[in-house]
Amino acid sequence: MATEDCGETQELRLPRSRMANERLHALIPGGAHTYAKGDDQYPENLAPVISHGRGAHVWDIDDNRYIEYGSGLRSVSLGHAHPRVIEAVRRELDRGSNFVRPSIVEVEAAERFLATVPTADMVKFAKNGSDATTAAVRLARAVTGRPRVAICGDHPFFSVDDWFIGTTPMSAGIPAATTELTVAFPYGDLAATEALLTRYQDEVACLILEPAGHSEPPPGYLAGLRELADRHGCVLIFDEMITGFRWSEAGAQGLYGVVPDLSTFGKALGNGFAVSALAGRREVMEPGGLRHSGDRVFLLSTTHGAETHSLAAAMAVQATYVEEGVTARLHALGERLAAGVRDAAAGLGVGDHIVVRGRASNLVFATLDENLQPSQEYRTLFLRRLLAGGVLAPSFVVSSALSDADIDRTVEVVAEACAVYRKALDAADPTPWLAGRPVKPVFRRLV
Structure with a gap:
């Protein structure tokens, strides 16, 4: 060979x-x-x-055998076929994986997640990160009544959906009118972000970014974004697909102490099993539910979003992270x-x-x-x-x-x-x- x-x-x-x-x-x-x-x-x-x-x-x-890095595009952070995760999944597989009504596993998984990420009040599970981030954007547009999305232009990926992919070189098939509604701000530059929000005054529904990347956030940066979002009336969204669990069990928001309105988790959450989460403040999340008096928001509705074995995997992952450091x-x-x-x-x-x-x-x-x-x-x-x-x-x-x-x-x-x-x-x-x-x-x- x-x-x-x-x-x-x-x-x-x-x-x-x-x-x-x-x-x-x-x-x-x-x-x-x-x-x-x-x-x-x-x-x-x-x-x-x-x-x-x-x-x-x-x-x-x-x-050939390899030592592997970046396992499952950062999703398999405990290693492949982790015994505790696999055992939790096997237990649920014998009990059925999907039903016509919510399983008790759904509320147990939500309770476990919100205990791990205490900065959030509500959570909704899905299968992939793109669904979660797109739901966050839709929710931000609904609660603000504004059309534009401001993405951090220094971060490589947010979603497979048109609002983001239209900004990349692979924009074929996406209407220009859709792409025009997405604007970009630079990471670490509060003045430039404020200028963007001023330029599009009362048009920007949300600021979405990975709270940290290849370098630490500049001192005061995340808190400054929080203040800008509050002052300009837009929703602050942390994409914690990567930072979730790898920065701390509660993600970058748990490490740096800045609370977003919405945040999205995935990757490490299931140790390779398909599960993601949209979490946030109750008043921002509830329009996607049934206990409010305003217009309904089609937030997330997925046939397989709450498969019991994936939620069991997520609970086992969270327990392992906390108990084993x-x-x-x-x-x-x-x-x-x-x-x-x-x-x-x-x-x-x-x-x-x-x-x-x-x-x-x-x-x-x-x-x-x-x-x-x-x-x-x-x-x-x-x-x-x-x-x-x-x-x-x-x-x-x-x-x-x-x-x-x-x-x-x-x-x-x-x-x-x-x-x-x-x-x-x-x-x-x-x-x-x-x-x-x-x-x-x-x-x-x-x-």
Whole structure:
């Protein structure tokens, strides 16, 4: 399966995965159900198709084992097939998963969630993050009577729905009139946000943003947004899909002490099972219910939104996080990994080119060329070397299932990749190490 690669180290060959990818593309547009999982995100012919996972490891259909990062696009934060979560799911599967009326599990899950996120008064569950964020936007428009949505333009993704996708390079099929109702503000800049709200005075229904990202919020920033939203009469929405549980069990709002009107959770909430949540203040959430005197808002109504086994998974995840200190463990593992990667990169003379960024529980990496500019070519080189060493890492986002030995092995593989990276920088041309087309960004206009 292996062969020499530019005289460096052995390279993977994935014949079964390659054939499976052809089958995927023949039947599924894009070859995956999430664009971020597409084979265009990986070096050519080196996109493994997964057979199964256990803890922090996954196996592909070519029988290769990998240490995995960014598991399930950050959703599997406890590791694959976590025993406590799986047991909770199995118990509910034997009792039925969906009924013509609410299950008692729904109120138990709501009580558990609101105990974990005490800044919210009400919660409604769904299956994916996009449904939750779009419901938040619809609710904000309804309670304010305003048409415009202000998104943080520095954050990469909010929803698959038109109000957001129309602002991306993949806007085909979305009417311009829809896109025109979405405006953007820069993260960390209160003056620019106030100028936007003043320009569209009494038109902006909500400010929606990830409360934190690759860097900590500037001092006073989130509190300043809270004040701006109150003063201009718009709804403040925190997208906590990523920050939820990874920043604290109660998300960024629990860590930084700034309470939004609405917030959305997902990803880590179900440890891979499909569950998301829209939560918020009672007076903002209740128009989506039955106990008010105003116009009804079609908030969220999903056949599968309250499947009992997914809600059971969410309750087990929350219990595990609180009882086992999972958030602290994620930070400790991330700190160990970040220090190791930075030391390895610096030791091989590429410390300015392979850059680890983000909160320790949510690390990503940047690959920079000889001019210190972001480079898809150098990212391709780096990913190929990681894969060759048995590390599947589109990011360095950790799960709590990783061991110290996993981290140490990852750092060894990173060091091997850094040695090749240095040679490519010295040649000022990574092409000989690519063996095919470079990886591509998800959001682009043309294939």
